[in-house]
Amino acid sequence: MSAPILEARNITKRFGGLTANEDISLALHAPVGHVVSVIGPNGAGKSTFFKMLSGFIKPSSGQILLHGQDITGMSPHRIARLGLVRTFQETTIFPDLTAMEHVSLAHQLHREASDLEVIFGMPRARGDEIRLGESAREILELMELHAVGDTEARHLPQGLLRLLGMAMGLASRPQVLLLDEPYAGLNPEETNRAVAITRKVAASGVSILLVEHDMKAVMAISDRIHVLYFGKKIAEGTPAEIRENPKVIEAYLGTEDEELGL
Ligand SMILES: Nc1ncnc2c1ncn2[C@@H]1O[C@H](COP(=O)(O)OP(=O)(O)OP(=O)(O)O)[C@@H](O)[C@H]1O
Ligand SMILES: [Mg+2]
Secondary structure: OOOOOEEEEEEEEEEOOEEEEEEEEEEEOOOOOOEEEEEOOOOOOHHHHHHHHOOOOOOOEEEEEEOOEEOOOOOHHHHHHOOEEEOOOHHHOOOOOEHHHHHHHHHHHHOOOOHHHHHOOOHHHHHHHHHHHHHHHHHHHHOOOHHHOOOEHHHOOHHHHHHHHHHHHHOOOOOEEEEEOOOOOOOHHHHHHHHHHHHHHHHOOOEEEEEOOOHHHHHHHOOEEEEEEOOEEEEEEOHHHHHHOHHHHHHHOOOHHHHOOO
């Protein structure tokens, strides 16, 4: 197998006396088009793990490698520049800005010209603007949001706001995109649509790492699944293997997700 794009080595995170992640190792081998999921009951440590991968919190111990480069403890901004991005949550949506303006705003992160060059409208800045405008339109198209490009966010339904969050994540052209519960709160129709679009995004050349409670969606979309339970990784495999795994079945017994297709 080729070298992993993203690798967590023996990651541990303690919050005082609580060990939210204990010695987790995970390698993301994601050829183009692949989606890898991390699942586990409430409080298993999934979001904590994602926050460490994307630089929002620092591990107590262990190492994170992106394309073989050690990114442990780097700022989210630096990690994003190296190609790993966590999606924006609803809190970063501005009601009065249009969908297109949101993607353009997220694009500013990716601009090549300095602020001064932008202020004085120098050639590189103008070139940037044209390039970024095209790129934003391309992203809206990929996310099937082009029809609402000029619509203000406050008029968009929840399902489309989620897709907009993903579109903003794509604006910095990541190689790895982390999605934490992208389908939570969506109705079945919105979920199906979002799942199909997620797959399209993966096929466009982005490796996707997903945390999700909707087991039907997870089973349908994932090429590989990692399972966390009380901060530890208890299983890894294909959806078919995970569904049959006795440790996983036991972990989910008595939880809300029990009947959801495991
Ligand atoms: N900043 C923090 N300070 C203290 N404890 C925390 C902090 N963040 C998370 N925890 C604890 O760490 C454990 C794992 O939390 P985490 O949010 O990673 O779980 P999760 O798997 O994402 O859960 P959910 O499915 O409910 O989103 C929980 O017991 C949680 O209370
Ligand atoms: Mg969580």
